[in-house]
Amino acid sequence: MDFFNKVGKMAIGSRLRMLTETVGEDAARIYNLYQINLQPKWFPVFYVLQDGGEFTITSIAREIGHSHPSVSKIIAEMVKNGFVIEKKDKTDGRRNMVSLSAKGLDAAVKIRDQYADVTNAVEEILAQANHDLWKAIEEWEYLLEQKSLLRRVQEHQKIRESNKVQIVPYEPRYNAAFKALNEEWISKYFKMEEADYKALDNADSYIIDNGGLILVALYNDEPVGVCALLKMNDPDYDYELAKMAVSPKAQGKNIGFLLGQAIIEKAKALGGHKLYLESNTILKPAISLYHKLGFVKIAGRPSPYERANIQMELELK
């Protein structure tokens, strides 16, 4: 079973599970070593109650990090075995106040020896090891609270996927993709307008020949995202960022951001000073992408598109 060495760090979950199981099994046998008839799984609850205090089910659950139904079941078992007594709180009818019975308190005294023996045995192991499992677990708890494993994996996924994405200049053979990708989201959220057809059907004459440009994002050599830069005849703005579209199938690869960055670089290289865009606030991911790229909201301007309800600009530096 050198499985784990073959698989590597990725299997840390499985490995943790197996160690947990080994320790857990022995815990059950250790409880049998002492006269007290406690079940190992009762231990955390028992520990909270051992000084004689009264607690509610949920406060115990919070304290020991279990779900409340788990504590509820454990308490039911301990009551049945005579270790615990329940009583309704007079001032709050929901609360089930739980405390140790005389038998439970007696067990609490007897169990001290077991605590000492187990603690000593665990500390013996920790002393024999070079790497401190206790502290390592503590650190993992902290680090995972700061940023979950899921989020860390997502970040690595994004970076890796980003590297597979290529941003290339528009060529006539991407015309179909340019139209299809844009039509997909426009007709999903709104409906295609006259201006859309003009721009999408005649990208070369309407956009490129007018001093604009288009960038295409390739993933496995497939066009999965597009973005256009339109030359504006306006004293305030040089270019408009428009027709940004990313295939839903290629989400989570940072493609929108990569396209946006690239188009901004192009605009700078062309000597632009200020970019303009218009969009709609129901497209939340798009708006937040524009923010991430540095665009800020500006007051209303007339727009040829019915669907536009927000305008933004970006000062190029």
Added chain:
Amino acid sequence: MDFFNKVGKMAIGSRLRMLTETVGEDAARIYNLYQINLQPKWFPVFYVLQDGGEFTITSIAREIGHSHPSVSKIIAEMVKNGFVIEKKDKTDGRRNMVSLSAKGLDAAVKIRDQYADVTNAVEEILAQANHDLWKAIEEWEYLLEQKSLLRRVQEHQKIRESNKVQIVPYEPRYNAAFKALNEEWISKYFKMEEADYKALDNADSYIIDNGGLILVALYNDEPVGVCALLKMNDPDYDYELAKMAVSPKAQGKNIGFLLGQAIIEKAKALGGHKLYLESNTILKPAISLYHKLGFVKIAGRPSPYERANIQMELELK
């Protein structure tokens, strides 16, 4: 939930379980991040099969450290989902040969990215921590294999209990205990003989007045073990170790060993050179205790006891 800090090292089992759960939960979500429709719990099995080999259920179970019913169930699920194909081994009708289907092999290729991302994320965490969880788990696995947690706890228990045991010289008030403890084991394994009654009923006149002595082990001031040293009229031996008895209720506290050691010390102090004892081989714990005390088996000598079928001696140095 500073529960674990309050409880201390003893709670390492619970703490392990919770970390395992946290990691496990995220693992499930991570699998959803990728298009492959694999369940996290399939992972170890899938990993073994991924290179296209054929395996039996039990060989997979051995490799990944699961029970075979667990693998059996996982395989059944993977078959149902089309990732795995089963076929009976022609030369051995018991064997169910298992391998990845075309769909499974396809998933094996796709999953490589996920492996990389997860490995990187885990290594990122390990790099951020001062204490290496991976190596710490590895060490615990090794240390627990050498000596289980159960055995370690048992040892600590024994030491602690030993300290509660007091070995004191015989007094007339222990006469009842001396008789009862011996009668208990004699009548359990054999039956009381004439010589037993004589010695047990008249400990003072038969043992002490003849130049022998008796030691009593007290636990919580209760006599729980006894052992006698009888003066022998023999050119080869000075004393016989006899009437050693420990209450079954006081097992596991090392009492037999403590009594034996003490009686040997007494024999030395009295100027003895060689001890003798007789016993029966069906009393295995007793025989192994005598070995531990240094006694060695000798060739047969006549004995007044029917039940004696082994003789041992100890040279005092």
Added chain:
DNA sequence: TATATTTGTGTAATTAGTTACATAATTAAT
């Protein structure tokens, strides 16, 4: 060669937790 043991597998029951849902009691908000 007959018989006993070992090996491979599957099914059923158990375990220690979880989520999902229901409901009553209390507290907050309009």
Added chain:
DNA sequence: ATTAATTATGTAACTAATTACACAAATATA
């Protein structure tokens, strides 16, 4: 003073593993 939201609890169903048991096939043994 209602109504809405929150809190405390319990029940039911699920999960991912385990042990216990059954049984057939293969191998070892007398």
